[in-house]
Amino acid sequence: MATNSFCTSNHILVGLGGTGGKILKAFKMRMFEEFPTQEERSKQPVALLYVDSTDEMMSKDGRARADFRVMGQDASFTNNEFLNIKAVDVEHILDHIDHYPSVKGIVENVGAVKSAIGSLGQAAGQKRRAGRLLFAANAVGYVNSLRDAYSRCINVSGDSSETTIHIFAGLSGGTGSGSIIDAIIQTRKAFPNAYISVYAMMPEMNLPKSDMDQGRYYQNGYAALNELNALQAGAWKPQDVTGGGEADYYSDRVKGVANGLTIYSNVNENGLTINSFTELPKVISDYLFARIFFVNDSDQVNSDIVRAYKYENMDDFALEYDEAGNPDPITGRIPVARTKKVNSIGIKRVMYPxxxxxxxxxxxxxxxxxxxxxxxxxxxxxxxANEERNRDYRNDFINKENLANWMLDEEHLTLEKKILPSDNDFMAFNEYWHDKAINYAQDAKKADCPLNELDNIMGDSFANFFRDCGVENYYAGKEKAIPDMAKEIRHTVETGFFEKWKDGDISITELQKISKLLIERVSEIRTELEATTKDEIEEYKAIDEDRKANLKEWSDLGILQRMVNVGERKYARHQEYLTEFYTSKTRLVALEFAKKLAAKVFNELGKMDADISAFGMKINEAINETERLVTAQRxxxxxxxxxxxxxxxxxxxxxxxxxxxxxxxxxxxxxxxxxxxxxxxxxxxxxxxxxxxxxxxxxxxxxxxxxxxxxxxxxxxxxxxxxxxKVLGLNILTQLQQKLRTDDDIKAFATKIVSQSGVFVQLNTDQIQLHLRNNEGNLSPTNPASINKKAILVSIPSPDDNPGLKKFADKLEAAFKNSFNQSTARTTITVNRKSLRKDELSIITVQYCFPIRAIDWMGDYKKRYERFLNTGNLATDQANAILLHSEGDGSQLPSLFARSDEEIKAAEEAYRAQQAAAQQPQAAQPYAQAAQPFAQPAQPQATQPYAQPQAAQPVAAPGAGTPPPPSGAAVPPPFTPPMPDPVIALYWNINGQNYGPYDWAACKQMAANKQFTEQSMVWMDGMPAWAPAGQVEILKPLFAPAMPPAMPPMPGGATPPPMPGGMPPTM
Incomplete structure (x- = not known):
């Protein structure tokens, strides 16, 4: 079934560590399933990048990995899809820290870090700091690999306007958990306009394997979540490992560095536990696959789920402000403690498989x-059948005809007939010697004793001319070719066997039986050759006696007898004797050769039998594997x-x-x-x-x-x-219609599916409903739009123009829409009736807009984390803090959980004291003493997340409640209030990047610090275009020369008041 794709924008999938690698593996294998041809896959603007400190998931020696095979194709990661960050050893980095300036910034104390990390094996070993060091040392390589992946996408799409980068990592180990912060930062730095989504797997509460926790499993998870929260809240700026100083890439536009976090575990909200090694990566992959290829973002019916997984419509509720924080004295802004651009996901696929x-x-x-x-x-x-058949294999196969065809008969073994194709064809022994006797008979008659003469001629042929070199010389020479002849015989036998097996006439089991019977027959042939040799010797002796006797009889004849028929008969008989004599004499030499050849053939056939058995074992292994595959598809x-x-x-x-x-x-x-x-x-x-x-x-x-x-x-x-x-090409609706026969069946199915289509995280209701200081009003849980929302997309295929199926689909849609409630989360459910996937009904669930503290297991993680860092041994605690945190010791991060009542109370008291002090009249002070320095961050203000200012506090009317001046003191002149600051919202352009808006106070302080000058390019509402700040009338006072110092007071006299509207005097 062809797969339709709605993927039109670029997608880069980055897998960090083993967890990320497993998800990428599942995704890539799904790609091969859904797009089975290279041509189809090459049309998808999707690229993968697997980053790890071990290459255990990569192919070795160029050979395809069996566990990456999909329908006969190799889906293994290619070299340009893998970045090995273990190329540089951590110990080497620490020993040569000056050679790694980008890493040096995250190592405050080399000795302490080196002592804490210790020696590493092939990976980061559940040591987050080691994982970060490995990534930092290869950060430039990561950026280059990311750009290469981007280029691969662009080459397909031809469009650079929209790119989504998905980053996957488990938080419990060393590599993925240690590198995730830098991966996010460097991705944002390299692709400032990309949509970045981070998928982080929490530690399993119940481990699938007992040896998974090396003492830092849960602690790593908590530390990583703490850092992710701080990074996304803009409350922490780690070192930039590809530059200098802090990595300040928080964006007020996206309310974070990444666009959002997707957090998941191996237990869904309904308590279903799945295997985190095998099933969970596939669930995440299936969700992402549906998001990229099957959900049409431009279709309005999918708008709710698209907004949910893109963290959209959350800007007003994206941040949770520090409940123990107070407004900044200058900006009035409250620090942010936590991000709420967090979601969790789930997918349920009801499918015809x-x-x-x-x-x-x-x-x-x-x-x-x-x-x-x-x-x-x-x-x-x-x-x-899976059993052999009964058959008389010796009778059917080990017969004279087959032995002759296999060159295992005596004629071939004695070389009376040739074995090697390159040899010449010669006459049979008897024919050869018969021809010699006939051909030389007339010539021999010229001699005094023609019998002896003919014998001498034939003896000379035996010694020198048989097959051009004489019998003994010929066979002596052929002994060197015995190995080749044995192999040729084996090849003939083996090829015949193979052709019969290939044609389906015989099985491999039958070949094994025949092979063993043939070896047994060759053994018999060797014995027979010994017996034949003995018989031939006796035959040779008998013929020799007859030859000698005939010669004596001819010698005893008189001259007249020799000239008449008696002599002719004796001569003719002698020719026959000589033919038989030299034939037998040749056979004796040939039989000795045949015995040597048969021994070699016996060995070769033994090897052949072993090879046939090996092939038989391969067939057995294939049967076992196929049985396993059949079982796996049940x-x-x-x-x-x-x-x-x-x-x-x-x-x-x-x-x-x-x-x-x-x-x-x-x-x-x-x-x-x-x-x-x-x-x-x-x-x-x-x-x-x-x-x-x-x-x-x-x-x-x-x-x-x-x-x-x-x-x-x-x-x-x-x-x-x-x-x-039919069992292929079926519509899932047809299958469901056969199962759900009544309206009650349909309603029960929809209700059960929706109730169990949960996301893979469990939330704590108490944390969701927690009311926090500085997060009142619309930000409080009383506003259902502010926290814990859920979107469900049910995708149903079209009913194939089948009226009955359409009616069933109508009922199914109504049942889905009536099957949810708003008791725990603000939920929207959408039914898409236009899904192009005929074999599948899917339910995608996204729960979003909640702080990490609301995840149910976080309380347990926090306890383990705090115990790990508070052992009572200061040195141990310091080393543990280094191992857990990618930078610092964690104290620089905002609290992941709400502060204690005592901390909040103390903050409230400090704020009240501050406000009370602000209401008290202050004696006139020089400006230099009264003014407080404006703490300007390293990057422009627009990159800093702040809360809205608190409501203005009431100020007492001038003179109200003011005690009279001390007796005898000079009465000051009437107080003239300063001119109010202009109300502006100014934008500032630096190197092509816009920042702002800034109010008057911020502009004034930056101008005083020489950060903001008359040449700065600015714009605000009402201006037709960007212009230098010095040319904007309302801004000119910011750059006016400082007032000269006032005259010092006369001795014993009063100091004159300042000019109305002027600056206070400076001292």
């Missing part, structure tokens, strides 16, 4: 094909009977099994399918079974299933399956 069904059918048929490979035992109503949840899981399957596995049974029992189709798979798996050229076993991997076989067999299955399904028997 088409991919699982296709895989189950594919692997089931593949298993049957492997049974053919192994046993080739067809049974009616069962198909290829339905693992109870469907609609248990809807707690993240994925709910609605399927009829009985119909699937019926289709599988029909296909694997098709006596015509299955052999064809088996042959097609063999052709797909096997190399073009066969060498031997050993090479075959080495070259063909289990992955090759399963890849053939995924690529070739799955296509065959789909084609056969489309040909065979009737409309009511």
């Amino acid at each position: 088409e991919l699982r069904v296709l895989k189950h059918i594919t692997y089931t048929i593949g298993e049957s094909v492997l049974y053919q490979f192994k046993y080739n035992n067809w049974r009616e109503n069962q198909g290829f 339905k693992v949840n109870k469907g609609l009977e248990d809807m707690k899981g993240a994925i709910i399957e609605v399927s009829e596995d009985e119909t699937m099994s019926e289709f599988e049974q029909e296909l694997r029992c098709d006596k015509i189709e299955m052999p064809i399918i088996a042959r097609q798979l063999r052709d797909c798996i096997l190399p073009e050229e066969f060498v031997n079974f050993g090479r075959l076993a080495a070259d063909i991997s289990i992955d090759d076989i399963t890849d053939a299933f995924d690529i070739k067999l799955s296509e065959i299955v789909k084609a056969r399904h489309d040909e065979k399956a009737d409309s009511d028997k």
Whole structure:
């Protein structure tokens, strides 16, 4: 089923550490599932960057990882998708700290840091400070890798106007947790206009493995959340590891450095616990996959969920102000303590598992094909059986005809017939010597004794001319080629075996049996050769006696007898004797050779048998793996009977099994399918079974299933399956309609789904409802818009122009809309009836706008964190603080939880005292003493988050309640109030970046500090364009020359009052 994509903007996924890597792995494998061709994937403007201090998730030696294979393809991370930050060792960094100026700023005491961190292995070892040091040393590399990922996206989209960067990390370890702060900062620094979303996994309350906690698991999580909160609240500016000084990248526009935080755990709000190693990364990946590819941001129906996951419409409630803070004396602004641009997510997929069904059918048929490979035992109503068939293999295969074809008969072993293709074809021994006897008979008659002459001629041929070199020389020379001949015989046998197996005529188990029987037969042949040699020796001796006797008889004949028929008969008989004599003499030499060759062949066939067994083992392993794959594709949840899981399957596995049974029992189709798979798996050229076993991997076989067999299955399904028997290409609505037969069933389904479609975090109601000082009015929990909101998007596929299905979908939509309440969170639910995913109904949930303190497990984390830092041993506590925090000891961060009542009370008392003092009349003081310096941050004010000023406090009327002057004192002249400051909202442009707005007091102080000059480019409402500050009339007093000092007082006299509206005198 083709996947439609709504991804039009650029998306970069950054995975930090093992947790981030697992999410990227799940995401990339889903990419290969949904977009199975490289052409489809290359059209998606999505890039990945995996950052870690270990390469354990990377391919080794260029070989594909089995756990990254998807339907026959390798989804492993590529080299440009990976940044290894362990290239520089932490100890080396600390020993040469001056060589790392960007790192030096985060190491106040090298000795203390080095002592605390100790030695590291292959990763950061749950030491956050070590993780940060590793990242800091490679921060430039990170930025370069990020830019490379961005370039890959731009090359696809051709549009740089919108980029979203998703950063994933677990907070419990060392690498991801230690590097997350710098990753956010450097990402914002490199991409100031990008949308940055951070996904942080909290520590599991109940660990899936007992050895996961090395003593800092929960403490790391709390420290990381504390730092993330401080960074996002603008209350902490860590060192910039790619520059100098503080990294001040807080933006008032986004109310943070990143646009927001997504925090999740392995337990959802309804108490469902999932495996954090295997299931949780897939849940996060599925959510992100839906967000990027399936939710159309431009479609109004998705607007609520889009605003929720983009943290939009939260600016008025994005920050929580310090309940123990007081207004700044100059700006009137209250410090921020916490961010509320936090959300958590969940996704529930009610789906017809088409991919699982296709895989189950594919692997089931593949298993049957492997049974053919192994046993080739067809049974009616069962198909290829998983057992061998009974057969007389010796009679059927180890016969004279096959032995001759395999060159294991005596004629080949004695080289009466050639073995090597390069050798010449020669006559049989008897034919050769018969021809010699006939051809040289006339020449021999010229001699006095033609019998001896013919014997001498043939003896000379035996010694020097047989096959051009003489019998003994020939076989002596051929002994050097015995290894090649043995291999040639093996190759002939093995190739024949392979061709029969390839054609499906014989199984690998049968080949193993035949191979062993053949070895047994060769052993018998070796014994037979010994017996034949003995018999041939006796035959040779008998023929030699006959030869000698015939020669004597001819010698005893008189001259006349020799000239008549008696002599001719003796001569003709002697030719026969010589033919038999030299044939036997040649055979004796040849038989000795044959025994040596047979011994070598025996060894070669033994090797062949071992190779066939190795290939048989490979088939067995493939069967075991396929059985595992079939099991893995079985339905693992109870469907609609248990809807707690993240994925709910609605399927009829009985119909699937019926289709599988029909296909694997098709006596015509299955052999064809088996042959097609063999052709797909096997190399073009066969060498031997050993090479075959080495070259063909289990992955090759399963890849053939995924690529070739799955296509065959789909084609056969489309040909065979009737409309009511289809198991592929089904609409989830059809499946649900079959299950939910009444209106009550539909309502119960919708209610249960919505109630269990929770986000993967649990919130503490007491913390949600907590009323805090400085957060009153619209910021208090009494305003439901200020905290804990939830958006639910239900995506339903279209009903395929089916009126009955449309009616069912209408009822389903109504049931969903009536299935939620507002008891715990302000919830909006939207039903999208235009989903393009026919096989899936999804429920995406986003709960947002709450402070981190509201997460239920945070109280427990805090206790563990505080115990870890307060052991009673100062040195231990200092070292622990270094390990937990990426910078400093944590004391520089605002409180993650609300301050104690005592702290708040003290703050209130201090504020009242300040206000009371402000209401008391003050004696005239020189301006230099009265004026307080304006604490200007390192960056322009616009980057600093502040609360709105407190309401102005009432000031007593002039003279009200003022005691009379002391007796005899000079009466001061009447008080003339100073002119009020102009009310302005001024914007300032520095190097192309706009800052502001600034009020008069801020401008005045910056002008006094020479930060704001007449040449500064400014703009405010009413100005037609940007202009130098010195040219703006209302601003000119800021740059006016200072008033000259007043005359000193006359001795004993009063000091004249200042000029009305003038500056107070300076001392």
